[in-house]
Amino acid sequence: MPVRLGPAGIPLSCKGRTIIEGMDDIISLGLETMEVQTVRMIAPQHFEQYWQAGVLANKTEFEMNIHGPYYSELLGNRVERGRSLTKIESTLQAAKTINARHITLHAGHYGEMGRGRAANEQLANVFAGIVDRVHEIWHDDEDIYPVFPWLKDGTPSKIGIETSGRQELWGSLEEVLEVVNHVEGTVPVLNIAHIHSRGHGSMRTSEDYGEMFDLVRETIGTKEFYCHFSGVEHRTGNAMHYTQIKKSDLNFEPLAEFIVEEGGWLDITLISDSPLLEHDAMYMLQNIEKARHKQLERKAREDRRRSLAAQTGRSAEEIKARELEIASARKQAATAEMKQKAAAKKSQEAKPEQDKAAEASKEAEAKPKAKSKSSKAKKVEEKAEDNVFDFDEEDDDLF
Numbered sequence: 001m002p003v004r005l006g007p008a009g010i011p012l013s014c015k016g017r018t019i020i021e022g023m024d025d026i027i028s029l030g031l032e033t034m035e036v037q038t039v040r041m042i043a044p045q046h047f048e049q050y051w052q053a054g055v056l057a058n059k060t061e062f063e064m065n066i067h068g069p070y071y072s073e074l075l076g077n078r079v080e081r082g083r084s085l086t087k088i089e090s091t092l093q094a095a096k097t098i099n100a101r102h103i104t105l106h107a108g109h110y111g112e113m114g115r116g117r118a119a120n121e122q123l124a125n126v127f128a129g130i131v132d133r134v135h136e137i138w139h140d141d142e143d144i145y146p147v148f149p150w151l152k153d154g155t156p157s158k159i160g161i162e163t164s165g166r167q168e169l170w171g172s173l174e175e176v177l178e179v180v181n182h183v184e185g186t187v188p189v190l191n192i193a194h195i196h197s198r199g200h201g202s203m204r205t206s207e208d209y210g211e212m213f214d215l216v217r218e219t220i221g222t223k224e225f226y227c228h229f230s231g232v233e234h235r236t237g238n239a240m241h242y243t244q245i246k247k248s249d250l251n252f253e254p255l256a257e258f259i260v261e262e263g264g265w266l267d268i269t270l271i272s273d274s275p276l277l278e279h280d281a282m283y284m285l286q287n288i289e290k291a292r293h294k295q296l297e298r299k300a301r302e303d304r305r306r307s308l309a310a311q312t313g314r315s316a317e318e319i320k321a322r323e324l325e326i327a328s329a330r331k332q333a334a335t336a337e338m339k340q341k342a343a344a345k346k347s348q349e350a351k352p353e354q355d356k357a358a359e360a361s362k363e364a365e366a367k368p369k370a371k372s373k374s375s376k377a378k379k380v381e382e383k384a385e386d387n388v389f390d391f392d393e394e395d396d397d398l399f
Contacts, residue, residue: 006033131185165194165239197234230273
């Protein structure tokens with residue numbers, strides 16, 4: 001079950017912005033592939049670093065891939081197709097230079113052709129011509145010591161036809177599979193975010209992924225898959241823009257579960273299209289490792305049950321049921337203990353408030369007593385004043 005992961009472009013964390021430095025960073029992260037982006041144009045000065053990347057990829061068996069122009073019009077008129085094929089030619093030359101395993105291409109809008117058999121037939125003819133051109137480029141160097149040594153022993157790049165994420169663009173999964181099934185040298189590029197968006201959020205469970213991979217295998221008979229993955233925001237069957245995986249309703253965990261549990265027959269390359277690039281590629285790698293650990297734990301439990309069943313004479317199902325009962329009882333006890341702790345904590349927090357209330361009550365009771373005491377003292381003072389007054393009057397009588 002080979003699974004290779006990498007980013008769509010030079011990693012964000014790469015201090016240098018060359019492909020070579022990006023490859024070094026990707027390898028240091030424990031990833032195994034990357035997809036060079038030539039989605040708008042290829043500058044001639046880039047071919048030197050492309051060649052260096054090809055040499056490094058050839059020596060280290062690092063998988064290189066390349067993405068062609070986004071804006072293709074392969075279903076347009078002759079002028080529009082010619083313009084698109086000119087841009088694709090530059091991508092094919094770059095693919096040869098970097099020793100690319102896959103070249104990802106788009107078909108573009110349906111245009112006046114619309115959906116249906118005619119559009120699929122035209123694209124089959126166009127992609128068949130592109131495959132022929134790849135073979136010409138790959139075998140045009142007859143030098144004994146070629147500049148590109150991988151051309152002698154390697155196989156030409158495969159033309160990948162990518163699924164699209166919008167209703168007005170050619171590229172539903174069924175359309176892609178129909179063309180790939182008729183053109184040797186092409187492979188489907190399963191952009192999961194696009195398939196999810198076009199299907200109104202269809203990729204949610206491991207069963208959904210099982211159905212998708214089974215459909216591809218049954219249609220074109222392959223075990224090799226080239227996939228793109230990213231979070232995505234979508235509306236009404238159309239992808240709006242990529243997001244990081246954690247901020248999307250497209251979760252990676254079901255795909256990781258399928259790869260580990262049922263994907264032993266897969267040879268899969270996963271490219272991170274996320275805005276976080278290598279960070280989400282690492283996130284995908286971590287999820288696959290978690291799924292593997294869960295699988296190992298489950299198998300260990302099953303082996304233990306079988307061993308106990310052989311020792312005790314009970315069935316593995318009975319032992320499993322007993323384990324579930326014990327686990328449920330422990331969970332209930334833990335829940336009750338947590339509730340008790342929460343109640344005790346709440347009581348402790350409430351005690352100072354009660355003490356304050358008691359003190360306030362004592363103060364309130366003490367105030368009337370003080371008031372009555374004050375009033376009594378006042379009466380004594382008044383009486384004392386009366387006595388003095390009387391004494392004075394008596395003195396006056398004496399004189």
